[in-house]
Structures are given as C-alpha cells and as structure tokens.
Amino acid sequence: MIKKLLLALLLFNCSLTYAQTIKTDILVIGGDAGGTAAAIQGARSKLKTLLIEPGAQLCQAMTSQSMVTITRGTDLPSGIWGEFRKRTIEFYKKTPGYDTAHNASLHLEPYTGAAIFKKIADTVKNLTVKLNTSFSTVKRDGDVWEITISQNGKSQLVKAKVIIDATQGATVAAKLGIAVKSFDFGAANQQSTLYRTSIAMGDSFPGQGADGVVPAGNYPPYPSYCIPLNSIVVKQVDNLLVTAALIPGDDIQYLAGQLTLGQGAGTAAAFCAFFKTTTKKLDPRTVQGEILDFKGYLLPFADVKPNDPYMRAIQQVGATGLLKGLPHTISNGVTQLFFMPDSVVNTAEVKPLIMEIYTRAFLWFNKEKPGNKFTVGNLMSFISEITLTEPKTLQLSLQKNWKTEYKFTANFDMTRPVTRREFAVLANKFLNPFARKVDLNGNMVN
Structure with a gap:
C-alpha cells in the first residue's frame, strides 16, 4: 500500500511539473512596440510564440491621451508599421480635419495606438501574451532555453528554442553576463556590404547629426539607414536576439523603426525555430524573403510605393546592390533614398x-x-x-x-x-x- 501511495505521489508531482512547464518556439521578453511586433511576426510565420510583459498592458510607454504627431517613416509603410499606420488612419478618419493622405504625418493618441496593437495581437494565431509577467532566471540547456517566469505570484518554467530580448537595457543579456553595445548606425552604413543583409530600414536614425558630423561614403546615404541581420544576434550564445539596444523603445517618434526592427527580429527567430538551427547559421536571404512576403521593406526606397506591382522585384534587386538608390531632397528639405525607377541604367x-x-x-x-x-x-x-x-x-x-x-x-x-x-x-x-x-x-x- 505504501509503495502504491509513493508511486501515485510521484506521478502527481511529475504531472504537476509538466503542467507548470510551457514549451514554445519563440519567447519574446518585453512588450514594447518592437517586442510586440516581433511576437506578432514570429506567430504569423507559424511558430508558437509567447510574449511576456511585466506591465499591465502592451506598449507601456504609450499611455498618453494627448494627440502626438509622428513624422518619421511616413513614406515607408513597411510591413507591420504600414498595417498599424493604416489601422490608425482608419480609426481617426472621421475626425474633423484629420489628414488621411498617404504621405501625411501620423496623428494619434498614444493610448489609442496601444489599443490598436492589442487588437492586432489578439487576432494572431499561435501567439500567447502574458501581462504582469516577469522573468527571474534564464539559462541555456542543450539546444533550448529554460526561463523561469512569474505571473501573479505563480512561477512557471518556459522552454523556448529562441529568445528575443526586447527589454530596455537588454536585461536578458545582462542576466547572462553579456554586455550589449548600442548600435552605431553611421558605422554600420559605412561597411559596404552590410545593407545586403538588411532586416529593417528607415529614413532617419536616432541621434542623427547630434555631433554635427554627416557620415561620408555610407550606404544607404545619410540620413537613411538599414539595420543588418547580424546586429541583433548575440554572438556569445546561440539563439538569443536583442532589439532594444538598437532603437529606443520609449520614444514614439521612432515607432516606425521599432516596428520594422521588431518584425525583422521575429522573422529571424522564426527561421531558427522552424529550421531547428542556430543564429550562427542564419541565412539572410531566407529571412529577407519572409520579410518581403509580409510586405516589409529591406531598403528605404521612398519613391516605390507598397501598391507598386514590382515593389518586391525592386527591393530584391536593391538588396543585391545591382542597382543602388540615390539621395533625393524633397520639397521640405528632407533627404530620402530614391530608387528612381524611370531613370536609365548606366x-x-x-x-x-x-x-x-x-x-x-x-x-x-x-x-x-x-x-x-x-x-x-x-x-x-x-x-x-x-x-x-x-x-x-x-x-x-x-x-x-x-x-x-x-x-x-x-x-x-x-x-x-x-x-x-x-x-x-x-x-x-x-x-x-x-x-x-x-x-x-x-x-x-x-
């Protein structure tokens, strides 16, 4: 009888342990705009994705009820940013005086933007969102990550193939003793071939011109930028990607950059999980192809619109460098990257x-x-x-x-x-x- 009781107790403990373990392909830690976009993309790429956020809502920085204006990224409605922009315009289109032109600055109340993100996330299959959830321990065990999370005082073990650290300050990497350096947009653009691996782009990068120096000989030409795939890869350990060190997650003016970068990171994570491989073996072209499948941009060609039937062909050829874009100053004095499709080839x-x-x-x-x-x-x-x-x-x-x-x-x-x-x-x-x-x-x- 005692043996039977011990066996029953052992089986009960095993089942309890199993119930407390969550298995997922991708774990995104941090639910700012970039982290949310990463989770949405990972799930849309048909990988089981879990997003944990210590706050009570997604996009904690987007709580203000005062109208703000976002001017960056207007002419580059890439992927999830384009989707968010479209939904925001749809929400406000009946507001008197609201400008719905395709190239107009985006006006919104940040808390409404957060609600739009929640609505998008709620409709995505394969995505689970846990709010009021923090993590305490993280370690690599063989080919999986083991992370202890806590929600409402209850702890659970998560086993994930890939982690995306979307926290401010890269706290997951810090917990592992890994220091993540800030991304140098100017230096990256001066490396002549990195644009070929672009997973995100924009028309102006954070802190541009702060030192009064305009980078020379870079591509894309200042102030446009591309973010190469290797910039989000933590080299010291497999299958850890970091995003928050690249574009500030608490500045809504960089919302377009946060979303395009998050989408790129989610795509890279999906590649590793789907092919059961590591970040050391990422294939830029496969990752880029998936980004293009979801209407994302690889290069910031402002004069090639999403409805152009050959937008993808132009993006793909542009990503090889066979035809490069050139800087073009528009009417308000802003310089953008133009493909100039009607000009001739030298x-x-x-x-x-x-x-x-x-x-x-x-x-x-x-x-x-x-x-x-x-x-x-x-x-x-x-x-x-x-x-x-x-x-x-x-x-x-x-x-x-x-x-x-x-x-x-x-x-x-x-x-x-x-x-x-x-x-x-x-x-x-x-x-x-x-x-x-x-x-x-x-x-x-x-």
Whole structure:
C-alpha cells in the first residue's frame, strides 16, 4: 500500500511539473512596440510564440491621451508599421480635419495606438501574451532555453528554442553576463556590404547629426539607414536576439523603426525555430524573403510605393546592390533614398556586381562591349547568355509581353537605354541575383 501511495505521489508531482512547464518556439521578453511586433511576426510565420510583459498592458510607454504627431517613416509603410499606420488612419478618419493622405504625418493618441496593437495581437494565431509577467532566471540547456517566469505570484518554467530580448537595457543579456553595445548606425552604413543583409530600414536614425558630423561614403546615404541581420544576434550564445539596444523603445517618434526592427527580429527567430538551427547559421536571404512576403521593406526606397506591382522585384534587386538608390531632397528639405525607377541604367553601375555574380559575364562584356548606357538589347543579350535562351525566342517573348504581362509604359525598343524599373523587373525574373547567397557580413557565398 505504501509503495502504491509513493508511486501515485510521484506521478502527481511529475504531472504537476509538466503542467507548470510551457514549451514554445519563440519567447519574446518585453512588450514594447518592437517586442510586440516581433511576437506578432514570429506567430504569423507559424511558430508558437509567447510574449511576456511585466506591465499591465502592451506598449507601456504609450499611455498618453494627448494627440502626438509622428513624422518619421511616413513614406515607408513597411510591413507591420504600414498595417498599424493604416489601422490608425482608419480609426481617426472621421475626425474633423484629420489628414488621411498617404504621405501625411501620423496623428494619434498614444493610448489609442496601444489599443490598436492589442487588437492586432489578439487576432494572431499561435501567439500567447502574458501581462504582469516577469522573468527571474534564464539559462541555456542543450539546444533550448529554460526561463523561469512569474505571473501573479505563480512561477512557471518556459522552454523556448529562441529568445528575443526586447527589454530596455537588454536585461536578458545582462542576466547572462553579456554586455550589449548600442548600435552605431553611421558605422554600420559605412561597411559596404552590410545593407545586403538588411532586416529593417528607415529614413532617419536616432541621434542623427547630434555631433554635427554627416557620415561620408555610407550606404544607404545619410540620413537613411538599414539595420543588418547580424546586429541583433548575440554572438556569445546561440539563439538569443536583442532589439532594444538598437532603437529606443520609449520614444514614439521612432515607432516606425521599432516596428520594422521588431518584425525583422521575429522573422529571424522564426527561421531558427522552424529550421531547428542556430543564429550562427542564419541565412539572410531566407529571412529577407519572409520579410518581403509580409510586405516589409529591406531598403528605404521612398519613391516605390507598397501598391507598386514590382515593389518586391525592386527591393530584391536593391538588396543585391545591382542597382543602388540615390539621395533625393524633397520639397521640405528632407533627404530620402530614391530608387528612381524611370531613370536609365548606366553600364558602370551594374557591371561590377554582374561580374561578381555571373561567371560568364567577363566573356559577355568583352564580346558585346555595351556603351555608357545599358540598353534593352544589352539586357536581353545578357539574359540570353546566362539562361541559354535562344536570342530570337527571348526577343519575341519580351516584345509580346512588354506591356501586357510586365506593364511597362515605354515601347519595346532594343536600342534605347533600359530604365531602372525595366532592368530590376527583368533581371529579377530571369537572372534572379537575389538567389545568390550572402553571409552575415553581406559577402557573396560561392
């Protein structure tokens, strides 16, 4: 009898322990705007996601009931930021005098913004949100994280494949004895290849110009920026991503940046969880492809709108560097990054990367000797060379579909310079430079 009682007690304790353990793919610690976006994206990428927030609501910094104006990110409605912006405009559209133009500054009461985030989060499958929940211990056990959380005085153990530290001050990393440095936007943009791994972007970064020095020779050109994938990866330990050290989570003026960065982090975490791999093996192109699937931007091209049918093609070609954007000063004196889709392609700008990506390019350039302006005929000839398509067959196909399938406005003319839009669309479809893998430093992988 005593043995049976002991066995029953043991089984009861085991079941109790199991009931107190939560297993999840992604754990997001910190429910500011960036953390909320990370959790939403992780769950939308079909990974089980848990978000814990020590406060009583998501986006604790968004409690004011006074109307504020957000001017940053207006022309870059990327992904979750674009979704939030659209919902906010919809909420206020009947307010007298409210400007609903696509490029207008965003006016809102922060507490209403927090309610919009909650409403979005409530509709996302695979996402669980625990408010009034803190964490006390965190450790790596094999290939999973074990985190002790506490809600209303009750402790639970969470086992997660990936952690996103979205706390102010990177407290999860600090608990592990890891110091996280602030992200240097200027320095990152001066590293010539990091933009190829971009997971977030914006038109102006925190603290820009505070020292009166404008960075020279960077890309994207000041004040636009990209945030590379490796900037959120904690190198000392596997499967820990940090976001709050990059963009202040308590300043609503940087809401667009917080959301785009959070979405990028959620996508990176989903990659690791889905493929059962580590942050050391992140594949930038796969992560970027998922961001694009969810209408996110990789580069801050302000003149290519979300409804452009070839926005993705332009973003993908832009992320390779085959065609780079250029600074453009708009009417109010603000400088933005423009793709300028209707301007023509110079041979000098595309030749270096073409030579780097395609092994037969050297022979083609020696044979064709294109002039200063890359023509429609040059592009068609190069596509024929790389894809081994018979030139006449390719020409007839392009000519037939020029305005119907591709919806180009200019006439098909082999002799005229190709526009940047035409080049991006056709190169993306036939040459697919975005498929060329890059490492976390943005270098091409052979």
